Amino acid sequence: MRFAVQDSGIGISPDDASRLFTNFTQLDTTSSKTYGGTGLGLAISRQLAELLGGEIGVFSDTGQGSVFWFTIRCRQAEFEDLPVHLPEPEGPVQVFLTPPHILLVDDNPINQKVGQRLLHKLGCVVDVATDGPDAIAQATALGANYDLIFMDIQMPDMDGITATREIREHLGTGCRPWWP
Structure with a gap:
């Protein structure tokens, strides 16, 4: 299968396009960027596409916008054995014996709403910071x-790393992050 997304942005030069899917590469390195990423998003996307038997790329010219695309290998499904419509479950999906109490920390209101809805569907009690x-x-x-x-x-x-360190200092060593 092939997927593609086209934009009408500023485009990417051929030299920049050749580096776009490599680790720790960001094309916009100006100091005017509000938030900097790690430069891993497209490199990880490339690895995922390759793991799924496909590839990823971009068609672009400076000033002309871009088309980002990827392919993956898929098997053909046998649809005659599947129901035409899979109903949505009524209410939250019961995943936990006791609903976990979760603090969701994000400055983006859309991410907050999406995260809350997903966690509520799993039966979690969610607070937002x-x-x-x-x-x-x-x-x-x-x-x-x-x-x-x-x-x-x-x-x-x-940033979240600093906030996590401060929380750990207040709560003690029983609170461990997922990183070593």
Whole structure:
């Protein structure tokens, strides 16, 4: 299968396009960028496409927009054995015996809503913090007992790594992040 997305942006020069899918590469390195990424998104996308037996690329010229595309290998499904419509489950899907209490930390309101809806469907109790200082205040508040904190790494004012370190300092060594 082949998927493609076209934009009408500023386009990408052939020299830049040749480096686009490599690790730690960002084409816009100006200091005016509001948020910087790691330059891994397209490199990871390339690896995923290759793992699925495909490839990824871009067609672009400076000033002409771009077409990003990828291919993957798929098997043909036997549709006669499948129902035409799979109904959505009524209410939350019961995944946990006891609903976990989760703190979702993200400065983007859309990410907050999407995360909340997904976690609620799994049966989680979700609180939202809008930035690092808010996350610290909620996680360390008297009586707060979060089973899990989903932390956005790139936030203005205080990044997620700093906020996580502060939370760990307040709560002690029983609170461990997923990284070593």
